[in-house]
Amino acid sequence: MTDPVPPSVRERRLARELREARVGAQLTGDRAARELGWSASKVSRIETGRIGVNAADLDRLLALYAVPERHAEFLRRLAPAARARGWWDAYAESLSPGYAGLLRLEAGSRALRTYCAVVPHALLMTPHYIRRVITATWQVPPPAEVERRVRVCLRRQAVLGDGRTGADAALAFTAVLDEAVLRRALGPADDPIAEPARVEQLRHLMTVSRWPAVSLRVLPFSAGIPPVSAGSFSLLESRATGAPDVVYLENKTRISFVDGEKEVDRYVRDVGMLLSMALSEDDSVGFLDEIASGRR
Known part of the structure; x- marks a missing residue:
C-alpha cells in the first residue's frame, strides 16, 4: 500500500x-x-x-x-x-508520493520554466534517453521496471501536446539547456548505440522546439557561469493564480518541492537571468543542429 x-x-x-x-x-x-x-x-x-x-x-x-x-x-x-486527477491514478500503487504529487502539479499548471544542467528535462527525453538515465546507476532495475518507468515518463510528456496542439491547450514550456546537456555522451566511446541515441535526442529537441507551446533556449559555455550552481530546477505557474508558486528539484531518488514565497521569487529571478544569458530561440535551434551534425 x-x-x-x-x-x-x-x-x-x-x-x-x-x-x-x-x-x-x-x-x-x-x-x-x-x-x-x-x-x-x-x-x-x-x-x-x-x-x-x-x-x-x-x-x-x-x-x-x-x-x-x-x-x-x-x-x-x-x-x-x-488536486488534478488523471491517468497517473492508474499507477497509484507504483508511484512514490513525491512523483505522484509532481504529476498532479504539472497537470494543474499553466506554465513550466526549467533550467537543465545535466540532462534534458523528462518532458523532453526520447524513449532511448529515458532508458539510459534510468539504467545509469549501480543498482539497475529489472527490465520490466525500466519499461514501466519509460511508459510513465512518456505519458507524462502528454502535457506538452504535440506539433498539432494549440499553445492554449498545452502546458506553456520554456527550457534553458546548458551546453553540457547537449554534449554529454550517453555511454563509453565503444558503445555503438550511445552516439546515435545522443544525436536522436538532439534532433528531437529541434522538433519539439517548433511546437506552439514550447520554447527551448541554449546556454552556451561562452555565456559564462550561470546564476544557479546547484543544478537543474523547474518552476511551475498555477492556472488559478497565473503566478509562479512552486519549484521542484527532481533526481533519481526523490523530488523536493520549494514553495516559500521568497524562495520561489529567487528562482523566478534566476530564470530571468538565465534567459537573458541564453541564445535566442532561432539561434538555439541552429546551435542544436550544428552539434547534432558535428559542425560545432
Whole structure:
C-alpha cells in the first residue's frame, strides 16, 4: 500500500482559504459539518488538505460561508489546479508520493520554466534517453521496471501536446539547456548505440522546439557561469493564480518541492537571468543542429 500523497502548496492554499472562510463566517467545524450533513472529519480533512473537494461540495461550502462571488470564482479555479486527477491514478500503487504529487502539479499548471544542467528535462527525453538515465546507476532495475518507468515518463510528456496542439491547450514550456546537456555522451566511446541515441535526442529537441507551446533556449559555455550552481530546477505557474508558486528539484531518488514565497521569487529571478544569458530561440535551434551534425 502506498503512503498517502502529502498536500501540495496549492492544496494547502485552498485548504487555508476554506478554513479562513469558515472562521470568518463564525462557524465551528462541527457546526459546518452539521449544516452540510457531513461528518466533522470530512470538514477537517478538507481544511488540512488531506482530501480534495469536488465542485459540488465546494459550491456548498462557499454558499454556507457566504464567500463573495469574486473570491468564490478564484477558489473554483484553484480547486482543480490543486488536486488534478488523471491517468497517473492508474499507477497509484507504483508511484512514490513525491512523483505522484509532481504529476498532479504539472497537470494543474499553466506554465513550466526549467533550467537543465545535466540532462534534458523528462518532458523532453526520447524513449532511448529515458532508458539510459534510468539504467545509469549501480543498482539497475529489472527490465520490466525500466519499461514501466519509460511508459510513465512518456505519458507524462502528454502535457506538452504535440506539433498539432494549440499553445492554449498545452502546458506553456520554456527550457534553458546548458551546453553540457547537449554534449554529454550517453555511454563509453565503444558503445555503438550511445552516439546515435545522443544525436536522436538532439534532433528531437529541434522538433519539439517548433511546437506552439514550447520554447527551448541554449546556454552556451561562452555565456559564462550561470546564476544557479546547484543544478537543474523547474518552476511551475498555477492556472488559478497565473503566478509562479512552486519549484521542484527532481533526481533519481526523490523530488523536493520549494514553495516559500521568497524562495520561489529567487528562482523566478534566476530564470530571468538565465534567459537573458541564453541564445535566442532561432539561434538555439541552429546551435542544436550544428552539434547534432558535428559542425560545432
